[in-house]
Amino acid sequence: MPGLSFGKNDEIIIGHNSHKYKVKIGWGILDAGKNPVNDCHEMVEDAKGRLIMCTNETKNNILIYDKSGKLLETWGNSYPGAHGLTIFNQGSEQFLLICDNARNQVIKTDLKGREIFKIEYPKETGEYQYPGQFVPTESAVNPVNGDIFVVDGYGKNFVIQYNSKGKYIRHFGGNGDAPGQFKCNHGILFDTRIKNKTTLIITSRQQQCWKQFDLNGNFLSQIDLPGSFICRPVLKGQNLYGAVYRSTSESIADSGYIQILDKNNKVISSPGATEPSYVNGKLQTQSKQDPARVFLHPHDVCVDSDENLYIPQWASKKTYPIKLERI
Template identity: 65%
Template sequence: MKKTGDNSRRDFLKKSGATLAVGALFPTIWVKKSYASTKDVVLGHNAHRYRVVEGWGVLDAGKNPVNDCHEMVEDTKGRLLLLTNETRNNVLIYDKSGKLLESWGTTYPGGHGLTLSQEGGEEFLYITDTDRNQVIKTDLKGKELYKFDYPKETGEYSHSGEFKPTETAVNPANGDIYVADGYGLNFVTQYNHKGEYIRHFGGKGDTDGTFDCCHGVLVDTRDRKNPTLLITDRSHMRLKRFTLDGKYLATIPVPGSFICRPVLKGNHIYAAVYRSTSQDYPNSGYITVLDEKDKVVSTPGGTEPIYTKGTLQEQRKDRSFLGFMHPHDVCVDADENIYVPQWASKKTYPLKLERV
């Protein structure tokens, strides 16, 4: 490492269920500038339903362009930080109304993963760059503090080009850092809070303990006594659960869904699905929500989750909504609204889904 309100919501849904159903069946769809969107459409299922906020976050592309909008996080001030691989402004910082507050970053051509960490009362960002073959720690103003190069200590890598990190996660209890090499050799490498190598596990394969695109990683703290790692096995359409020291525990199948990274909010896991297998590749993404029992309870922009004899049936995109092309991440704010950055989606800005 180199230094450098549930009850009121339910009442609302009961009273307005018929109206919402009509809106979902007969949406008005049009194209606005460079993206397709839907007016007054409600997406999702069961208690997790969302209204699309038309035009949220759309900026002057001449001044603040985006390329792939990869990931977004919320800081303690309620600001929304978006990472794009557009080097004219890699990080765009919004308020919740969609107003641009500031921007920074011109040196992340492969800006891909964005993780917010709170350390000693301060907030920091971990940016993974698949072109630079590095993980970069910065402050919220963009000052680079540390760089993690490819993990030579593992003995798995012969050169930096084999390391293409897609995501990081930080254990809030002790500051341990987990780096997922989803586009490289598919190892997850664990460091302590000082950036010192602890261990690695995984690698590319089809067994319980290996991955085919470990794209995202999360420290799941819902069980405070026994936190675990939740890791994407994207090409196998699964999430996998591991102990904090890398021992395999369980697999959560999500048939039809190529999940980018799991995001924890409250008792639920939220995730962007960048494509579905059962349809043509282009523009087949949606969002998925899992409960504390790892059961899919809502699929905004996708088909209703159905379980048969305890097994989730294959899901696909709901073609009545055209706003989702290739969702790459979700950011869930304090009001449980969802912001959706998208990859390979005609350089569009994130979508906002307002919970109803």
């Protein structure tokens, strides 16, 4: 079957074309009595090669793994809505931004969990009357000046720009069907692939696409992913990666998979889904094709320095992230 094969010792291999992966059965599974997870939301790699994941389980909101799946460290018990996790460099240090959609805040921490500051609901915009209207899902940091961009994916669907200290600058977008608006702007990325032409790529999940903007919030183009209710875009090298939490319809449970796009924003591999196909330059509608039942509801893709993938999953029976080893 296209997209699924078996290696030696019945290893499960998924994906298409240049990007195929071996499923590392049992990777990262912990003692749920000591280190439980609820929804596994997002995951990043730090400069030391450690894998940092957030979950909305307040016994340990942050789990830090090595690449073998060994648990190195945990921290955090005050983030009941830990959803978005962004890592960024500031001087010689790295920091995290946690989007907590239960606390209606974005929290900057160091890698040990010490809180630096919090971004509250953006009343400066004139669009928000109380904290509960602000339900942030993800953030991204401008690598040049440290500006923070937050997407309110479960709230009013604005993109709010702050300076590096969390002071409001501007906002754009909002809920709607216009090109510059969103239906669940679940994730955001600074796309630095073209020198001196950095853009923003922002999810519009219910529209099954990513949208590209300039840094002033002007709409540029759209990357259609028909059939795929996609989460945040992730950049590694010249490729974009994204987790599809559900496909075909948002009402179909356990229908997720992964999307991998090339430098021209064309899908080249879809682990867990039908093979990508283009007709007259348009991607044809894709759907779940995962007979090995590798995925339920993928929510993010972390790509390590060896181009292996780690997939945290939402609403997936409190399971730990899945590792896919590049072959």
